[in-house]
Amino acid sequence: xxxxxxxxxxxxxxxxxxxxxxxxxxxxxxxxxxxxxxxxxxxxxxxxxxxxxxxxxxxxxxxxxxxxxxxxxxxxxxxxxxxxxxxxxxxxxxxxxxxxxxxxxxxxxxxxxxxxxxxxxxxxxxxxxxxxxxxxxxxxxxxxxxxxxxxxxxxxxxxxxxxxxxxxxxxxxxxxxxxxxxxxxxxxxxxxxxxxxxxxxxxxxxxxxx
Numbered sequence: 252x253x254x255x256x257x258x259x260x261x262x263x264x265x266x267x268x269x270x271x272x273x274x275x276x277x278x279x280x281x282x283x284x285x286x287x288x289x290x291x292x293x294x295x296x297x298x299x300x301x302x303x304x305x306x307x308x309x310x311x312x313x314x315x316x317x318x319x320x321x322x323x324x325x326x327x328x329x330x331x332x333x334x335x336x337x338x339x340x341x342x343x344x345x346x347x348x349x350x351x352x353x354x355x356x357x358x359x360x361x362x363x364x365x366x367x368x369x370x371x372x373x374x375x376x377x378x379x380x381x382x383x384x385x386x387x388x389x390x391x392x393x394x395x396x397x398x399x400x401x402x403x404x405x406x407x408x409x410x411x412x413x414x415x416x417x418x419x420x421x422x423x424x425x426x427x428x429x430x431x432x433x434x435x436x437x438x439x440x441x442x443x444x445x446x447x448x449x450x451x452x453x454x455x456x457x458x459x460x461x
Contacts, residue, residue, distance in 0.1 A: 295351030319455040331386040338383035348414040400430045404453040407435035
């Protein structure tokens with residue numbers, strides 16, 4: 252752009268952006284000299300890169316990875332099941348799976364108190380397995396169903412997404428009568444599912460750097 256307002260910037264003649272979905276492959280590509288910089292999220296990768304002498308720039312972010320429950324489809328259309336799942340989820344364990352190491356702060360909502368989007372009304376239900384089980388039992392008795400069966404979809408090829416899915420399945424299946432089926436799907440198919448609303452429960456992410 253010869254008429255760029257801040258000439259002589261930018262100082263790059265060309266910028267190539269490669270989409271590498273797998274976290275490990277992304278780091279390997281960087282280590283092999285195939286990339287000049289990469290974007291990573293988990294603390295384990297940060298520690299690995301710092302240990303080998305690479306420069307890592309850290310910045311605060313409002314990125315959050317919510318658990319999406321499709322309220323248009325059973326059984327997620329029932330508030331009792333949605334609340335039971337939140338109460339059964341071990342947020343500390345999920346956060347550690349997401350980060351690759353124990354989290355210094357355990358999130359209690361989509362956004363922390365330091366975020367401009369924080370609201371006390373948006374805090375998660377408290378962890379309570381007993382109450383969660385009562386909600387599931389009440390749902391089963393009310394509907395006559397033999398179990399609560401839910402498919403959890405997530406993007407395949409991502410170590411982080413796989414780790415989170417495994418921990419979440421373990422958490423929720425502590426509830427008697429609950430079965431979680433893990434459904435790893437390709438990124439394009441995952442996007443199509445999200446847009447079409449053809450999922451029961453799935454991972455999600457949205458961000459806006461602060």
